[in-house]
Amino acid sequence: MTVTVLLFASYADAVGRSEIELDVETGATVKDVIEHVRAMGDADRLPPAPMVAVNEQYASRDRELHPGDEVALIPPVAGG
Amino acid sequence: MYSAIIETPIDVVHILARVTSRSNGATVLFLGTVRDVNDGREVIGIEYTAYRSMAERELASIVEEAAALADSNDIAVEHRLGELAIGECSVAVAVGHPHRGRAFEAARYVIEELKQRVPIWKREQYVDGTREWVRATSGDTVLVDAGDER
Numbered sequence: 001m002t003v004t005v006l007l008f009a010s011y012a013d014a015v016g017r018s019e020i021e022l023d024v025e026t027g028a029t030v031k032d033v034i035e036h037v038r039a040m041g042d043a044d045r046l047p048p049a050p051m052v053a054v055n056e057q058y059a060s061r062d063r064e065l066h067p068g069d070e071v072a073l074i075p076p077v078a079g080g
Numbered sequence: 081m082y083s084a085i086i087e088t089p090i091d092v093v094h095i096l097a098r099v100t101s102r103s104n105g106a107t108v109l110f111l112g113t114v115r116d117v118n119d120g121r122e123v124i125g126i127e128y129t130a131y132r133s134m135a136e137r138e139l140a141s142i143v144e145e146a147a148a149l150a151d152s153n154d155i156a157v158e159h160r161l162g163e164l165a166i167g168e169c170s171v172a173v174a175v176g177h178p179h180r181g182r183a184f185e186a187a188r189y190v191i192e193e194l195k196q197r198v199p200i201w202k203r204e205q206y207v208d209g210t211r212e213w214v215r216a217t218s219g220d221t222v223l224v225d226a227g228d229e230r
Contacts, residue, residue, distance in 0.1 A: 008131055009201035010213040053199070056134040072131055072199070076215040079128070079135075079159060079200030080112045080171050080191060 001026055001067040005037055009075045011050065015041030024065065030054065031061040033071050050074060081147055082156040083139040085132055085200075090158050090169045099154035099176035106180035108187040112171040114164050118214070122207040126214075128161045128170060131199040135159070142193045150186035152177045157190055159200060170202075 005020040012018040015037060024032055030052050038046045051074040052059050058074075065071065082098050092111065099107060114126050143155050154176035164170055173190045177183035205211045 006131065008199065009129060009203070013213075053131070053134055056131075056137055058197075072134065074131070074199050075201060075213065077195070077197065077199055078202045078214045079130075079198045080195045 001028075001065075003028075003033065003065050003067070003069045003071050005033060006070060006072040007037070008072070011046055011073050011075050014045035028065050029061065030059055030063045030065065030071060033065065034061070034073070037073065046073070051076075081140075081143045081153050083136070083143045084158050085130060085135050085139065086158055086160055087162050088160070090160055090172045092169070092172060095156050095158060095172045095174045098156040099174045101154055101176055103178055104152075104154060104176035104183075105178050106183040107174065107176045108180070108183040110171075110173040110187050110191055111169050112191070114166050114168050114170060116166045118204060121204075123166065123204050124207055125163060125165050125205045126170070127163050127203045127205070127211075128159075129201050129203075130159075130161055132161075135198050135200055138198045139194065142190055142197065145193070146175070146186040146189045149189055150175065150177055150182040152182065152186065155186060155190065157194070159194070159198070161200070 003022055005022050007015050007018050053072040053074055054063055055070050116123055146155050147153050156174045159171045173187050175183045175187045202214045203211050204214055
């Protein structure tokens with residue numbers, strides 16, 4: 001199945017992209033997606049347990065994904 | 081209640097007008113502005129970016145929570161994105177309430193929760209030409225080369 005991965009700020013710089021269509025196995029979790037993405041870029045700048053949102057809501061690492069889910073890796077936020 | 085992510089200068093008068101009511105005896109206005117020095121380095125500007133759709137949703141949730149906390153619907157917040165110069169306003173929070181205690185409390189709640197939860201990032205630009213993404217919570221930063229454009 002395919003999920004969309006969104007990368008922002010320092011994480012987008014680390015991977016060199018801001019959006020990735022990723023093929024993962026059925027039943028894949030947020031953790032699986034993080035591991036895929038870390039392998040694509042500068043893993044030192046992509047921590048093993050970043051904050052993640054699935055479909056615009058914060059989610060845990062063991063959250064199971066569904067086809068078409070939007071998985072955003074969220075660097076430490078710095079608004080204000 | 082009002083919340084928005086915008087790309088144009090924040091209009092403070094407009095924000096205040098949104099929380100004005102005959103029953104309010106207190107109005108609190110908080111403005112976040114771009115300052116010229118951070119961690120001892122001279123800053124010449126800040127670029128704000130966001131996961132916009134989620135940021136809008138999260139900001140709206142925070143305003144609803146603050147309204148419940150303060151028992152007032154006269155709460156407004158705007159956050160600006162894009163390139164901002166020193167002294168420009170990046171965020172404005174306004175709360176109107178019959179009494180000042182709740183107004184201060186709700187305004188503080190909105191800005192503190194915003195800083196913790198809303199997916200917005202800022203990259204400071206320094207006088208020496210370098211830029212860094214700011215990690216507001218820890219003060220830590222990730223170094224980005226001066227020529228690194230996205």
